[in-house]
Amino acid sequence: MTWLIYTITTLLVILVLAFQLIRPQPAPQVKAQTSVKSPFELLNKKMYFPPVRVFTAEKNIDVKLARVDVGADGALQTPSRWDTGGWFVKSAKAGEGGNTIINAHYDTNNGAPAAFWELKSLKEGDKVFLLDEMGRFFDYKVARVFYIDINDPNRLDILEDGDKNGAVLTLITCGGVWDAVAGNYSKRVVVQASRI
């Protein structure tokens, strides 16, 4: 009988202590301190990460992304795989203000379609999505689809940083006529999209 009394008493003490812990506490009076930054304010700082995938809703484009940089010859590098896109490491990250630049092959050595084969069929208003390393999606709407000659003196304008207040996505692949002697296409297909 004694052990039963001890057990019940112990359970009661535990219950009272647990109630003390979980019951709502009155809000402490805090003096306004405008100079101190809340940790939530720091957490709210927007962070952007490199894109790892680009895909479209309307067209058959769904491409994983690798990182590319400037080659020794000054040309923007292309990804080493036909089925992969290349995100330019010096361009804006996914969703970030500025210009996010991605390029991919149009066709392979055998003439088979490569990652950006369908880029030419995108139209103004089509939606393009970027997925970043953290698994976040960023939506863009195609604003412009155009061809630019590889000898156009203003061709590098498409790689410029752009307005940091607006996020722009630039997708590039080959277009025009294949020049067998130069080993290059005469134009580039450029798709520019704005973040929505």
Place this chain on the structure above:
Amino acid sequence: MNKILKTNLIVLGSFAVALAVNPAKAYAACETNYGGGQTCTFNKRFDIDKDVRIEGDNEWNDKVTGVKKDEVVEFRIKIENTGEISVDNMEMKDFLPDELTKISGDLTEGWDDFEPGEEKEFKIKVVVDPKEFDKENFEKCVVNKAVVKFDGDEEGSDTATVCYGDLEVTELPKTGPESTLILTVLGGLLMAAGSVLKKVVA
């Protein structure tokens, strides 16, 4: 006292003395042999993995490129005890190239009681020496090496590469085929076959 017991006591005593004289050594796994004596297996093994990323990135890689002036580069050195014994007197030493300036972390770390399966992780943050960017239109890569030592002896190493510069894009990417050799050969074969057929028909 029988012979076997005496032998065992001598072996155990010697082992205890050896440990007391040189406590830095790893503890070996010993088994008593049938008929007397012991066989001790001294099985130590470590894995070292060094990675790098630009501060703010999520993924770690063996190499980062396009590092800009004042951009913070993070190195991560992971060392795992993949052996079967606990060891003391472990050391990690990082050889930072002259072109990189440390802003946080230690280039040398030492620790004891490194248990099997345990992993140690060290992080070092650096920036590229601003003087390196005085040049124009260049790209340079430097290799940072880290070694793991046990009792002063190197047990393994790994490297990570940092590339920086101000190379600017002067040409659009070449997004077409890289070689049309296959198509040219196929075209040639088709032409040859066509001319043969033409002669046969004629």
